[in-house]
Amino acid sequence: MxxxxxxxxxxxxxxxxxDGxxxxxCRSIFLDWALSLPEGSGAGAALGPLLARHGVPGHPMTRVLTEGLTAPVTARRRGGRAARRG
Structure with a gap:
């Protein structure tokens, strides 16, 4: 497809x-989807339109997409001394 x-x-x-x-x-599929996006395109911008297109209440993928849309972006890299000193 x-x-x-x-x-x-x-x-x-x-x-x-x-089915089932x-x-x-769904989380595994979501991760694969996010990794397959073209470089430079943001996953957050695509989640709203994907929910509008496919979102079915009660479906696990709808829950995963909604979580991705509402989850704050807190990931940051800590390397060197800052990573070792916590």
């Missing part, structure tokens, strides 16, 4: 077609 700019490999679309998919499987 061919995707588009929001879902290059059509991973999100396919997740909604899988679990939240853990």
């Amino acid at each position: 061919k995707g588009d700019a929001l879902d290059p490999k059509a991973l999100i679309a396919e997740a909604y077609r899988i 998919i679990t939240i853990e499987e």
